[in-house]
Amino acid sequence: DAGVIQSPRHEVTEMGQEVTLRCKPISGHDYLFWYRQTMMRGLELLIYFNNNVPIDDSGMPEDRFSAKMPNASFSTLKIQPSEPRDSAVYFCASSLSGYEQYFGPGTRLTVT
Amino acid sequence: DQQVKQNSPSLSVQEGRISILNCDYTNSMFDYFLWYKKYPAEGPTFLISISSIKDKNEDGRFTVFLNKSAKHLSLHIVPSQPGDSAVYFCAATGNQFYFGTGTSLTVIP
Numbered sequence: 001d002a003g004v005i006q007s008p009r010h011e012v013t014e015m016g017q018e019v020t021l022r023c024k025p026i027s028g029h030d031y032l033f034w035y036r037q038t039m040m041r042g043l044e045l046l047i048y049f050n051n052n053v054p055i056d057d058s059g060m061p062e063d064r065f066s067a068k069m070p071n072a073s074f075s076t077l078k079i080q081p082s083e084p085r086d087s088a089v090y091f092c093a094s095s096l097s098g099y100e101q102y103f104g105p106g107t108r109l110t111v112t
Numbered sequence: 113d114q115q116v117k118q119n120s121p122s123l124s125v126q127e128g129r130i131s132i133l134n135c136d137y138t139n140s141m142f143d144y145f146l147w148y149k150k151y152p153a154e155g156p157t158f159l160i161s162i163s164s165i166k167d168k169n170e171d172g173r174f175t176v177f178l179n180k181s182a183k184h185l186s187l188h189i190v191p192s193q194p195g196d197s198a199v200y201f202c203a204a205t206g207n208q209f210y211f212g213t214g215t216s217l218t219v220i221p
Contacts, residue, residue, distance in 0.1 A: 005157070033209070042213035043156070043201060056208060091155050099144050099205060103155030 004104035006092050012110045018080040021107045024073055025094030032103060033093040034067055043091070050098070051074065051088050082111045116204050120210035126220050131189040133215050134153050134204035138183065142204040147176060147187045150199045150214070159189070192216075192219045 006023040013019055017074070025032050033048040047057040052069045060067070069075040079086055087110050093101040116134045125131045133147075143164045148156035162169040162176045162185070169176050175188045189196055199214040 012199075035211075043211040045209045048209070058208075093155070100146065100158045100161060101209075103148075103159065105155050106155070 004094050004102055005060045006090075006104035006107050007087055009105065010110075012112065013082055014112055015083055017111075018078065019082045019086075019109060021077040021090050021092075021109070023075045023092030023104060025075070025092070027073065028104055029094035029102070030047070030072075031045075031095040031098045032075050033071060033095070034075070035093065035103075036045060036089040037091060037106070039088045044048050046077070065111075068109045079109075082109075084111045087111050114213070116202060116210040116212040116217050118200075120215050121213070122216040124218045124220060125192045126127055127151060128191045131187075131192045131196065131217055131219065133171070133187040133189075133200050133202075133217065134188075134211045135212055136183060137185075137187045137204050137210075139204070139210075140183065142207045142210075144205045145176070145178060145185050146203045146205070148201045148203060148211075149173075149196075149209065150184075150201060156201055189217075192217075194221050 009023045034046040046059045047067045048079045049069045067077045089106045091106045091109050092104050093103040095101045115138050118161045146161040147159045150156040150157045160171050160174045160176050162178050184187050197219045199216045201214045202212045204210050
């Protein structure tokens with residue numbers, strides 16, 4: 001298996017623009033997680049899905065953030081409008097059990 | 113509010129010696145604990161886990177110890193190898209998932 005695939009790997013955008021991050025989980029995994037990593041706050045869980053249904057989005061920082069999982073093989077995290085403080089590395093992870101998670105390589109987002 | 117804490121941001125160990133990474137947590141409802149390893153420009157990689165009903169789990173050179181009364185877990189790596197140099201995150205889960213801020217391990221040849 002190719003593992004969790006994230007795109008793009010790097011994104012540079014201007015403040016106010018819409019940003020869409022994409023994730024393809026490992027086939028057969030029922031759980032999908034979105035995380036954000038910053039120097040100040042470490043690795044934070046934003047939202048997770050089970051069988052394509054959002055289970056807990058309490059980590060989503062603001063209404064500017066939204067996530068969808070239209071099918072078992074694809075998820076998006078959207079930021080609209082983006083702000084400089086959104087600059088971080090965003091990770092997607094998938095899991096069969098909900099415990100051991102397999103992470104993608106991350107998307108480094110820079111908002112100028 | 114950090115529910116999972118790794119108080120040592122970095123650790124240096126000689127090759128062949130033991131590396132001990134520590135993690136503290138605050139929520140007694142956590143029922144599963146995990147350690148992840150992360151290299152630069154890569155996502156974290158699952159390393160080893162332990163259920164709250166156990167106090168030790170071993171996998172090759174890696175052993176995780178859980179002390180529920182102290183709300184403390186540790187990861188032992190014996191013997192340490194230069195390839196173990198990475199950032200190590202502990203994580204805890206109950207109804208939610210929490211990660212520590214990581215400890216950067218450097219194994220000196």
